[in-house]
Amino acid sequence: xxxxxxxxxxxxxxxxxxxxxxxxxxxxxxxxxxxxxxxxxxxxxxxxxxxxxxxxxxxxxxxxxxxxxxxxxxxxxxxxxxxxxxxxxxxxxxxxxxxxxxxxxxxxxxxxxxxxxxxxxxxxxxxxxxxxxx
Amino acid sequence: xxxxxxxxxxxxxxxxxxxxxxxxxxxxxxxxxxxxxxxxxxxxxxxxxxxxxxxxxxxxxxxxxxxxxxxxxxxxxxxxxxxxxxxxxxxxxxxxxxxxxxxxxxxxxxxxxxxxxxxxxxxx
Numbered sequence: 045x046x047x048x049x050x051x052x053x054x055x056x057x058x059x060x061x062x063x064x065x066x067x068x069x070x071x072x073x074x075x076x077x078x079x080x081x082x083x084x085x086x087x088x089x090x091x092x093x094x095x096x097x098x099x100x101x102x103x104x105x106x107x108x109x110x111x112x113x114x115x116x117x118x119x120x121x122x123x124x125x126x127x128x129x130x131x132x133x134x135x136x137x138x139x140x141x142x143x144x145x146x147x148x149x150x151x152x153x154x155x156x157x158x159x160x161x162x163x164x165x166x167x168x169x170x171x172x173x174x175x176x177x178x
Numbered sequence: 179x180x181x182x183x184x185x186x187x188x189x190x191x192x193x194x195x196x197x198x199x200x201x202x203x204x205x206x207x208x209x210x211x212x213x214x215x216x217x218x219x220x221x222x223x224x225x226x227x228x229x230x231x232x233x234x235x236x237x238x239x240x241x242x243x244x245x246x247x248x249x250x251x252x253x254x255x256x257x258x259x260x261x262x263x264x265x266x267x268x269x270x271x272x273x274x275x276x277x278x279x280x281x282x283x284x285x286x287x288x289x290x291x292x293x294x295x296x297x298x299x300x301x302x
Binding site: 049050051053056057058059060061062063064065066 | 203
């Protein structure tokens, strides 16, 4: 929902719009990282945040899970819960097959406006992982 | 189309629910073109007369960030913990912009902020 008010600045028409959801066409944002517990909603926080990025719809993002991931961990990613639930997470071949059809991220809940995805099992990533949000 | 001819735009009212995360997005266009906002500083206070209820700024962790668009949409966020400490009521707010190069300060818009009381309170 949004609404717009107007004013004038000299001869310019100023149009100010307030919205309760991100503007259509604005960049999407995703977080990624890892955690040692399967239930982040109990923790109510992201345990270790490794990175975040804003990018246009359809763009590719490379998440580097190598740093600090010294033992198998649950991986998570998060996006705004105002985004349509059509996110496609996939990985390139350099993740040794650890994300793929059998290792997809699934939604585990919403925390502070972020829809959180978690890997189905603990994994260890020795490479970067590429993913895309549609 | 009601247009204010002097001072900031008026009537930009915010209605929020106490205890819920508040998230609002603001885009400003000049003659139909999105203004470049992300170069500048913004500051907003919500007041009950002389009492500041809450203040948001573009300082780090100040509650105002920029969504990545051609101009940079203002994203205003108050977390649920902070929202649960606010008293229900109707308050006044406005938003000041400090221009990066000139240091000029201009109030861009103002309105009321209504906080509706929640029923489910945080766990103690």
